[in-house]
Amino acid sequence: MSKKWVSILLLQLCFFSYGSCGTVLVWPMDFSHWINLKTILEKLTEKGHGVTVLVPNVRYIIDSADSSGLNFEVFSVPFGKEEADEFLRNVLFKMIYELPNLSYWEAAWGFYETIVYFSKNVKLTCEAVVFNQTLIQKLRKAGYDVLVSDSGLPCGDLIAEMLQIPLVHSLRFTMGNVYEKYCGALPCPLSYVPVTLSQLTDKMTFMERVKNSLMSFLFDFCWYSFDKNWEQLYSEALGRPTTLCETMGKAEMWLIRTYWDFEFPRPYLPNFEFVGGLHCKPAKPLPxxxxxxxxxxxxxxxxxxxxxxxxxxxxxxxxxxxxxxxxxxxxxxxxxxxxxxxxxxxxxxxxxxxxxxxxxxxxxxxxxxxxxxxxxxxxxxxxxxxxxxxxxxxxxxxxxxxxxxxxxxxxxxxxxxxxxxxxxxxxxxxxxxxxxxxxxxxxxxxxxDQPVKPLDRAVFWIEFVMRHKGAKHLRPAAHDLTWYQYHSLDVIGFLLACVATVVFIVAKSCLFCCRKFGKTGKKQKRA
Amino acid sequence: MSKKWVSILLLQLCFFSYGSCGTVLVWPMDFSHWINLKTILEKLTEKGHGVTVLVPNVRYIIDSADSSGLNFEVFSVPFGKEEADEFLRNVLFKMIYELPNLSYWEAAWGFYETIVYFSKNVKLTCEAVVFNQTLIQKLRKAGYDVLVSDSGLPCGDLIAEMLQIPLVHSLRFTMGNVYEKYCGALPCPLSYVPVTLSQLTDKMTFMERVKNSLMSFLFDFCWYSFDKNWEQLYSEALGRPTTLCETMGKAEMWLIRTYWDFEFPRPYLPNFEFVGGLHCKPAKPLPxxxxxxxxxxxxxxxxxxxxxxxxxxxxxxxxxxxxxxxxxxxxxxxxxxxxxxxxxxxxxxxxxxxxxxxxxxxxxxxxxxxxxxxxxxxxxxxxxxxxxxxxxxxxxxxxxxxxxxxxxxxxxxxxxxxxxxxxxxxxxxxxxxxxxxxxxxxxxxxxxDQPVKPLDRAVFWIEFVMRHKGAKHLRPAAHDLTWYQYHSLDVIGFLLACVATVVFIVAKSCLFCCRKFGKTGKKQKRA
The missing domain is CATH 3.40.50.2000 (Glycogen Phosphorylase B;)
Structure with a gap:
């Protein structure tokens, strides 16, 4: 049976089983990230959804000629394979041989610098899509139901916003969880939630908690600088002032690539789903x-x-x-x-x-x-x-x-x-x-021993977003608050001011009474 | 087929399907609470688990003679039906006709007083179990795998602790979510999580956020007083100083009787499962x-x-x-x-x-x-x-x-x-x-449109706790922290002290240099 007929059959099956089938646009990342994401995409294809992956012409393990039923939309980037190879070699050499010889803090900063360096090529790749009007028009015309973005690095969220379609993040982590925290409103109490990359656990000594807080400050600073770095591109592409964080924060779902077998128990939100190990399967016989x-x-x-x-x-x-x-x-x-x-x-x-x-x-x-x-x-x-x-x-x-x-x-x-x-x-x-x-x-x-397998949960929520055109009922109202409202600083200030006023009035009244009665007393004494 | 044979057949089926079947002890609440909990218990029985419900001889809608396959362990309480009726009438009259005519704050306080009043009978009921050595010995001997407690009111957690078996809460809410927050470590940011009973939503004006904070203080105070109220009984029963909160906090799972169709999106923890509406089912034909x-x-x-x-x-x-x-x-x-x-x-x-x-x-x-x-x-x-x-x-x-x-x-x-x-x-x-x-x-x-139906999720986690003798991998390390550690107050204090010391040293050094160079300058001038 030809591939076309298999697709049609699957589409029919999909309509029969789920009522309707959707079209998924994908912004992937290369290397091991692709192995993980591909598992979800293949499952979506298997269920009859049309999946289109946006890939640059220069790439590594993403194979656009594979037989998995995925469609690939290939776009050109303004750098060649040799240049990319050289770039990657530099990044790897720095990370494997240079950073480990530095002190902990220098290494953390060095890792950030490497990411910024690495993101130069990601930015070029992003620009190659968002400023390519023909491609954007084509994607807009296709009317995708959802964009699934591997959001370890930016751009997928921007494309979703440009096409005005719901966004689902597939994410291992962002540095120090800053994007989950500041753009996804995920609470990360520093007393028992170790900052990612800190190598700390949920059971920390006092000094480890100090380290965790300092790491968090460091990553907050990195985040601020990284966000600024992308602000111009995002604002230009959308034609209005915006930030990377604002755009990432519009996601309907955050599919996180860990679970409680790996992760330390921590607070999370209804629109965060922990689907770690979704690519795992029983062993097949060896050669x-x-x-x-x-x-x-x-x-x-x-x-x-x-x-x-x-x-x-x-x-x-x-x-x-x-x-x-x-x-x-x-x-x-x-x-x-x-x-x-x-x-x-x-x-x-x-x-x-x-x-x-x-x-x-x-x-x-x-x-x-x-x-x-x-x-x-x-x-x-x-x-x-x-x-x-x-x-x-x-x-x-x-x-x-x-x-x-x-x-x-x-x-x-x-x-x-x-x-x-x-x-x-x-x-x-x-x-x-x-x-x-x-x-x-x-x-x-x-x-x-989970109620639903991680892969099925990931696919369920992507399908949910397609079926309901979002998942707004899972989005916390924290997104609508400023940082000082979120931390109730205005309320605390107001209540403290009220208490201070009451204390002031009571003290003044007491003083007034004391003086008055004091004077009367003196007068009486004199009399 | 007799009931005994049905039980044996189900037990066999359970072994065949799940590997092993367990025994569940239940601490229920009467009225509508029972309707909800009974649905879970019947499903557990259906799956072949042995379910024993601890019930007082004076009760209302819990029917120990029903044919649902549940076992009932009936114990005597030191008050009669008439007394209980009178007691309930008083509570209802106060809540329906008196409280609504009071101001909001008086009504909230009145509700707390009513709960304290109501808990007098609950305390007598609790004492009738925990100080009944014969009953406790019998329960201990039966070797239950888990205790499922309707924890709207205390005692189930205490019995689980006395029997040294894992505890699962089935809970709609506690007043102001104080037990979930202080004993279950559930984060409740006051800026967008309305305190239960406040009648507020997740989208609050400034004054509503002030009200939410004040309500939270009020409930915190109620909680402190309620906890104290039960401290002696808990400590006496366990033979060591303890609190209601400490015992409740040992739960493996918190099954909450709402879901995101009803609840406003809010942070939660991996050992909280929102199973609202588990009792719902398709309509049957009418008479x-x-x-x-x-x-x-x-x-x-x-x-x-x-x-x-x-x-x-x-x-x-x-x-x-x-x-x-x-x-x-x-x-x-x-x-x-x-x-x-x-x-x-x-x-x-x-x-x-x-x-x-x-x-x-x-x-x-x-x-x-x-x-x-x-x-x-x-x-x-x-x-x-x-x-x-x-x-x-x-x-x-x-x-x-x-x-x-x-x-x-x-x-x-x-x-x-x-x-x-x-x-x-x-x-x-x-x-x-x-x-x-x-x-x-x-x-x-x-x-x-959920990946797993609420009833199946509730049953899954009770079975999980039985299979694994707990669910420690879902328990946040927040439980091991003091309140000031949890809020990182010690770390903030330490970092502020460090900053203050650095500022002090720098200022002193500057002052010293200024003086020294000032003097040298003056000397030079004089020379």
Missing amino acids: EEMEKFVQSSGDHGIVVFSLGSMVKNLTDEKSNVIAAALAQIPQKVLWRYKGKKPATLGPNTKTYDWIPQNDLLGHPKTKAFITHGGTNGIYEAIYHGIPMVGVPMFADQPDNIAHMKAKGAAVEVNFNKMTTADLLNALKTVINDPSYKENAMRLSRIHH | EEMEKFVQSSGDHGIVVFSLGSMVKNLTDEKSNVIAAALAQIPQKVLWRYKGKKPATLGPNTKTYDWIPQNDLLGHPKTKAFITHGGTNGIYEAIYHGIPMVGVPMFADQPDNIAHMKAKGAAVEVNFNKMTTADLLNALKTVINDPSYKENAMRLSRIHH
Whole structure:
């Protein structure tokens, strides 16, 4: 059956099952973000909705020729692939090798600078859409029902506002949760909600709470500066003064890519839905060759090792340190590594250009997962209940691993400073200390025991927004308040003024009475 | 098949479907609260769980001889039915006829006093359980998996703590949300979250926000006094110093009897689940005689009228005012009323001792619902999309109607001051102005369009707590903080002290330099 007929059949099915099918416009992000978002989009397509993804001609893992039934609207950006490669290499080098050698505060600031640097290309990409009148007209004419935006970086919200269609964010986090907090009205009490990227947990000492507050101030400042950075573009595109925050805040739903297996319990709002791990699925059988290697591990089992889709090579020194540690464990190791084979590589370790990570993590022989700490990988480990050795490098990775450490399911190793012994000890700990497996299994049970699966919840709310042309009944009235009204500062000021007035009047009256009676007393005495 | 065999069959089914079945102990409340809670308990029984309800020998609508498969553990209280009747009459009279004639603040305080008065009997009931060693031993021996407590009034939490079993609250609200806020750590920003019973909405003027804050202070004071009132009993029963708040705060889940169709969007926590309207179901056919009367209304349709399960009689004057208004509308009216037939009763109005309220509200001929504003009735109206005329009398009824008014689905009439014209106008408005029907239908669509039905969510979380012996992963760390830590007052103090120290040192240094250079300058000048 041709693709066209499959689409028509699905559309009919959709009408039959849901009453009506919609059209979804998508503003994606590349790399691991795409893996997550694509799962939602494929499910939407499966349910008969028409999904169109806006993609630049220069991109990485977003494949516009795939057979998933998604439509791609490709637009041109004013930079080439080589330029983008160079740009990305600079960003990665800075984040992996430079920032970790700085002090904590310098690193946090450095990360912000990197994001601003990175957002230069995002801005060019954004301009290539919003100032392309032909494209905007085409999109407007298509009459989409909703725009789903991967809002780790801006622009999706702006396009939704230009097209006057409801917006749904799909988001892991923004730096320090500032956009969720200031634009989404999400309450973030600093006493028990650790600021994202702070590597703190919900149980903080006094000094940690001080650090959390200072981090929050730092990110607030970054946010102010980042928002200003985009203000002109947003205002120009909409033809009226506006801000990035104002536009992002118009979202109907915020689909957050975590859940309470990963996140520390915190206050949230009815239009925030925590759908972490929606891309996870049961393991499929491994390729024959790989299965043979896995089975050869006997009772010792295997260790799965990946540093994610962005890091393909390591320095010779680093790869030798790692391989030497792996060579000393009785487990077989499957290592996703494209670089030169390290001299210290043991016979128990095999490197692969690519591994079926989810299938390996779901294999009964798997004992541990060495991970850079990306959210997708961590969620696959949680899904299958596998303890982790975290080797975080940049972005939210150190923070993610801090979460897993706090929940007792991971041990952390410092990527820049680690020795062979460090990695070996970490591996031995998570494999031999049963508490790590128990905690990973506990998280897995929490993940699997939800009233509705995360993917179904994400799809439900996107469909809800299409069906009802929004979700206004979930939007808190906090959006209509100024910051001083939100914190009731005007009310507190008024009440204090009232109390002060009463105290003043009472005091004056007392004084008046005292004087009067004093005088009368004196007069009487004189008399 | 005997009841015993049905139970065994269900237990087998439960094991087959869910892996294991549990035993649930229940601390209920009487009247409309029971209607709501019973729906959950029957569903739990249906799924094969053993449910035992702790009930006093003196009670009202809780029927221990019903055939729902629930077990009842009846205990004796130190007061008789007549005494309880008299007590209840006093409470109702005070709330319906006395409080509404007072000023707003006096009425709020009066309501608190009534609750304290009412809680005297609740305390006696509580003591009859917690100091009954034989009963407590029996309950302990039974090894229940969870205690589900209707926590509008205290004691369920205390019994759970004594038996050392996980606790789940089923709750409409506590006065001013103080228990949710102080014992459950629920954030309630006063700028857009109206205090319960305040009759305010989420969109407040400056003076309304002042009122909201003052109401919150008042309720905080009431709470402090109410908590103190129960402290001795709780401490004595547990054999250690404790408070009602501390014990209530140990709950694993808070099942709240509202949803975003009724509630204004507000921050909440992962262990709060909004399951409003769980008792609602599709309408069943009416009794033949009633259906005939309904059909005789033709295109005009019918109006359903009930003042709830607690109010059975009205004064002659009041019933005549009401009946005269009903007589003037073209609709047929079905009025649940046990009192003397009013002289002004029109031929279009029939009174009934009892009406199948849900079936009537779900009837296609129904145009409006005259209601006292109890949550159960309001939810049935929302479920079926019926606009309301609210005649609130006491407790949360005025606040409930304020919610429905704000959402454009109700008109309010003052029970104590209403004239025939007032009621007539209100009825004409909700029937003839299409916006009321549209808004009621919008709320109905919101209610029906949820990822999981409220009843299934309530049951899911009770089962979750049984399966996992709690839900600790949803419990915010706010519970471990003191009030000043929670509000970061210690951190703010510390940071202010740091800033002050830095300013002091810099100022002193500047002063020192000025003096030194000043002196040198002077010396040079002199030289």
